[in-house]
Amino acid sequence: xxxxxAVIGIGQTKYDAKRIDVSQFGLIREAxxxxxxxxxxxxxxxxxxxxxxxxxxxxxxxxxxxFLAEALGCVGKPMxxxxxxxxxxxSTAIVAASLVQAGIHQRVLTVSYEKQSESNAMWALSIxxxxxxxxxxxxxxxxxxxxxxxxxxxxxxDDTGIRVALxxxxxxxxxxxxxxxxxxxDFDMIANSPMLWDPIRxxxxxxxxxxxxxxxxxxxxxxxxxxxxxAWIHATNMKTEPTMFAGxxxxxxxxGLECSAELYKKAGISDPRSEIDCAEIYVPFSWFEAMWMxxxxxxxxxxxWKMTYEGATALGGDxxxxxxxxxxxxxxxxxxxxxxxxxxxxxxxxxxxxxQVDGARRSLGHAYGGGSQYFSMWIVGDQPLA
Amino acid sequence: MLAxxxxxxxxxxxxxxxxxxxxKILPPPVADSSLLSQQGVVIMAEFxxxxxxxxxxxxxxxPVIGPFLTALRDGRILGIRCGDRVLCPPMxxxxxxxxxxxxxxVEVGPSGTVENWTWVAEPSRKHPxxxxxxxxxxxxxxxxxxxxxxxxxxxxAAMSTGMRVRAQFxxxxxxxxxxxxxxxxxxxxxxxxxxxxxxxxxxxxxISLTYDDTLYPHxxxxxxxxxDGKFIGQRxxxxxxxxxxxxxxxxxxxxxxxxxDVELATTGTVLSYTVLTPVKYRxxxxxxxxxxxxxxxxxxxxxxxxxxxxxIPLDEFRVGMRLRAIFKPAAERRVDDVDNDWMYPSxxxxxxxxxxxxEPDVALDELPESM
Numbered sequence: 001x002x003x004x005x006a007v008i009g010i011g012q013t014k015y016d017a018k019r020i021d022v023s024q025f026g027l028i029r030e031a032x033x034x035x036x037x038x039x040x041x042x043x044x045x046x047x048x049x050x051x052x053x054x055x056x057x058x059x060x061x062x063x064x065x066x067f068l069a070e071a072l073g074c075v076g077k078p079m080x081x082x083x084x085x086x087x088x089x090x091s092t093a094i095v096a097a098s099l100v101q102a103g104i105h106q107r108v109l110t111v112s113y114e115k116q117s118e119s120n121a122m123w124a125l126s127i128x129x130x131x132x133x134x135x136x137x138x139x140x141x142x143x144x145x146x147x148x149x150x151x152x153x154x155x156x157x158d159d160t161g162i163r164v165a166l167x168x169x170x171x172x173x174x175x176x177x178x179x180x181x182x183x184x185x186d187f188d189m190i191a192n193s194p195m196l197w198d199p200i201r202x203x204x205x206x207x208x209x210x211x212x213x214x215x216x217x218x219x220x221x222x223x224x225x226x227x228x229x230x231a232w233i234h235a236t237n238m239k240t241e242p243t244m245f246a247g248x249x250x251x252x253x254x255x256g257l258e259c260s261a262e263l264y265k266k267a268g269i270s271d272p273r274s275e276i277d278c279a280e281i282y283v284p285f286s287w288f289e290a291m292w293m294x295x296x297x298x299x300x301x302x303x304x305w306k307m308t309y310e311g312a313t314a315l316g317g318d319x320x321x322x323x324x325x326x327x328x329x330x331x332x333x334x335x336x337x338x339x340x341x342x343x344x345x346x347x348x349x350x351x352x353x354x355x356q357v358d359g360a361r362r363s364l365g366h367a368y369g370g371g372s373q374y375f376s377m378w379i380v381g382d383q384p385l386a
Numbered sequence: 387m388l389a390x391x392x393x394x395x396x397x398x399x400x401x402x403x404x405x406x407x408x409x410k411i412l413p414p415p416v417a418d419s420s421l422l423s424q425q426g427v428v429i430m431a432e433f434x435x436x437x438x439x440x441x442x443x444x445x446x447x448x449p450v451i452g453p454f455l456t457a458l459r460d461g462r463i464l465g466i467r468c469g470d471r472v473l474c475p476p477m478x479x480x481x482x483x484x485x486x487x488x489x490x491x492v493e494v495g496p497s498g499t500v501e502n503w504t505w506v507a508e509p510s511r512k513h514p515x516x517x518x519x520x521x522x523x524x525x526x527x528x529x530x531x532x533x534x535x536x537x538x539x540x541x542x543a544a545m546s547t548g549m550r551v552r553a554q555f556x557x558x559x560x561x562x563x564x565x566x567x568x569x570x571x572x573x574x575x576x577x578x579x580x581x582x583x584x585x586x587x588x589x590x591x592x593i594s595l596t597y598d599d600t601l602y603p604h605x606x607x608x609x610x611x612x613x614d615g616k617f618i619g620q621r622x623x624x625x626x627x628x629x630x631x632x633x634x635x636x637x638x639x640x641x642x643x644x645x646x647d648v649e650l651a652t653t654g655t656v657l658s659y660t661v662l663t664p665v666k667y668r669x670x671x672x673x674x675x676x677x678x679x680x681x682x683x684x685x686x687x688x689x690x691x692x693x694x695x696x697x698i699p700l701d702e703f704r705v706g707m708r709l710r711a712i713f714k715p716a717a718e719r720r721v722d723d724v725d726n727d728w729m730y731p732s733x734x735x736x737x738x739x740x741x742x743x744x745e746p747d748v749a750l751d752e753l754p755e756s757m
Binding site for chain 1: 441443444445446447448449450451477478479481482483484485486587588591593622624626627628629636657658659660661662663665678679680686687688691692705731750
């Protein structure tokens, strides 16, 4: 039986297109110091640090974990860097949690970040690189055909994606850290925005953000001692599959279906739709909310879009999704997965402010990356799992 | 033409079965296109590939490195107070405790003492000097830590631990670490430096890497197939055909050989597509919206993604449509961008266009599942 682990501190930076007020050091320290303050701990109290970010190409910094070690107070302590493409923020949190669950450490700081303004992700994801994935037209060009495949299968109405984007953009207005805030946003503004990668419109797409997210994960003793409520980690899970493979279903990847099914089993959940109060999931392009509702077993196959359509995923719905505004509103790529995990924890800690789901006791954090091939997820609750 | 014969063992030798990737580290390409044998694997060298990756990255310098580089531009070297020490180069935080430092910057140097050094006898293109020089750890007067930097000395014999050096500033200064270098104190000359304008807040770094590689045998056969106007896949478990093959069957965990190669049809069906509206970025050449299609060749278990469609009007294009690859004339076919990466494979620049065959569309519920 693993040890209990819980989120006892959370820190986020303000997300923005260009954080030219801070260096990469300053960016990660902004999130990390806020997480330490939230946990009422200092640098000296931390046993180990786990850092994550997306491909080194994004900033052109080879192995940034090395030059960031001192900035994260790691001198004389263990440090790990995690990389699983866009899902990295989630898998980084899971690695940090596992160090506590294994009984190795009592207080682990985990941080993930991206400073997209120091390069251009469209370039980094479009150029032909040796020994690495190439997407001829960035992530949008890669995922758009998968979305069209989903629409064909499910018969979802054309405006499903617009409805997702509208919901997330309205939610973002309630989140002080969100990057993209459009106070006047409405259905028509999104519908009339330029078609970038048909069927993905400009306002159905995530922005490029600078930002970092951090969490302090503690053991049971730390969690019970902490002044603020802890978010107890009930279950974590990760799964991987190849990007291209004869017979692979890229629209509804098996890795995601199996990852979530196992996650629920570990957390003692038999009916996720009714037993989970809210979810922060990785939706970089609007339609992925509908697709992931199915991949996460919240809806039967080909019916995920109905949840968006019926308002189930809205802040007042029966399964609010991306209360923070999601990846569509803030996308510091390496941090995006950890933001999902942290926002899920904020909900059960009751610290989500204006975008708090009333009475949230159990929530899901989800991230995916690569060509829909890396999945990482966790379930957190306001009480430890019995 | 490829003269090579495959010589893969059909199965992994037991001794290498675990923990050994199928693709070996390759020796460099050979000029005479003969076969190289390494650990029983025969390598074909007809397809050497080279690639340069280059981008002008920027760095936000922040409240400490920004003033440090601004001062270098202006002919001064700054350290930062950290407790009772002075750190140079300065940092935003105490490296021992992680605590944030107040930006209390103090001038150090310009002279200092060499604590350690190494001689660079054969400088590379990116070194600070093109003639031999030393890299040294210099503890500047007034600082408690060393800065690693270049020392320009007449020869290795002029270098010693404990020697005194002095900063010299280059004529052209941009607010970068290369604005300064060191010389033995006796070689130093006095300089008069006029301060520049404004603060240095963001620096730009052109990062450039060149890779050389050689196509693996299965990839070379695939590339040769493209040059010959054919799509070559490989048969894997479950009677599926992967295109391109990986040279191994990941499910059965066996090596594939030329005997597993299968020539696929040049006809296929549109599984999906997107219309791309070009976004501006460095190197972008597209200006108008265009179609990018996912096409599954008849008999293939895996689709070809990102196929450019320029000859069919956007509003006539549809899923289920039957297309045939019309190859370019043999002399114009290029496979420069085919590499060993099978994750997002390229079919090179060999297809002139995908032309409608005129057959009826494949019904949506009859499309292969491997989207």
